[in-house]
Amino acid sequence: xxxxxxSPKYLFRKEGQNVxxxxxxxxxxxxxYWYRQDPGQGLRLIYYSQIVNDFQKGDIAEGxxxxxxxxxxxxxxxTSAQKNPTxxxxxxSSGGRTRGGETQYFGPGTRLLVL
Amino acid sequence: xxxxxxxxxxxxxxxAASLELGCNYSYGGTVNLFWYVQYPGQHLQxxxxxxxxxxxxxxxxxxxxxxxxxxxxxxxxxxxxxxxxTAEYFCAVNFYAGNNRKLxxxxxxxxxxxx
Numbered sequence: 001x002x003x004x005x006x007s008p009k010y011l012f013r014k015e016g017q018n019v020x021x022x023x024x025x026x027x028x029x030x031x032x033y034w035y036r037q038d039p040g041q042g043l044r045l046i047y048y049s050q051i052v053n054d055f056q057k058g059d060i061a062e063g064x065x066x067x068x069x070x071x072x073x074x075x076x077x078x079t080s081a082q083k084n085p086t087x088x089x090x091x092x093s094s095g096g097r098t099r100g101g102e103t104q105y106f107g108p109g110t111r112l113l114v115l
Numbered sequence: 116x117x118x119x120x121x122x123x124x125x126x127x128x129x130x131a132a133s134l135e136l137g138c139n140y141s142y143g144g145t146v147n148l149f150w151y152v153q154y155p156g157q158h159l160q161x162x163x164x165x166x167x168x169x170x171x172x173x174x175x176x177x178x179x180x181x182x183x184x185x186x187x188x189x190x191x192x193x194x195x196x197x198x199x200x201t202a203e204y205f206c207a208v209n210f211y212a213g214n215n216r217k218l219x220x221x222x223x224x225x226x227x228x229x230x
Binding site: 031040041042043044045048050058090092094102103104105106107108109 | 124147149151157158159160161164205207209211216217218220221222223
């Protein structure tokens with residue numbers, strides 16, 4: 001089955017705790033993305049990676065960190081510095097170097113709740 | 116700055132009514148245009164996209180969109196909505212420049228269709 005998987009589906013974080021959200025894709029896509037979705041605010045880009053071992057900050061990177069050691073995987077860590085982490089987190093990937101490679105495909109999301 | 120605006124935040128329709136959701140973007144160069152849909156409890160999925168060619172694009176489930184370059188618009192239409200079209204709809208634009216695959220997202224339109 002080709003696609004993007006995110007785990008866990010729900011995640012609870014205590015104050016001051018770092019948590020890591022998993023994102024794996026088997027689409028052989030070069031680029032991967034992390035978004036945060038809040039009601040009424042659409043999708044906001046946290047980090048993205050266009051190639052292995054390289055990533056760039058998006059619009060709201062503060063309090064988050066990522067790594068891209070493998071093409072298939074792009075984990076997101078929500079650190080204790082993120083003051084308002086409760087949100088729905090979406091991972092996406094896109095592939096190809098020709099025009100059209102911008103089409104992003106999404107995973108099912110992880111809902112993070114702070115206790 | 117590049118931006119995408121969706122004019123309607125909440126739309127309520129009865130079944131069989133016609134739908135048009137507005138999307139405008141700020142940039143005058145080459146763009147790739149997308150509409151995504153998020154059904155309740157499901158992940159974000161591609162509805163349709165435009166890269167080049169015929170400005171009238173047909174997507175899944177009877178949706179279509181028209182790219183009007185002079186108006187910087189990419190409005191989504193459906194002649195007759197169904198209850199199952201209840202969902203959140205997002206317009207996204209890639210302001211095409213070389214290998215840039217970032218999407219700029221609108222805030223979304225929540226559509227409720229009454230049976």
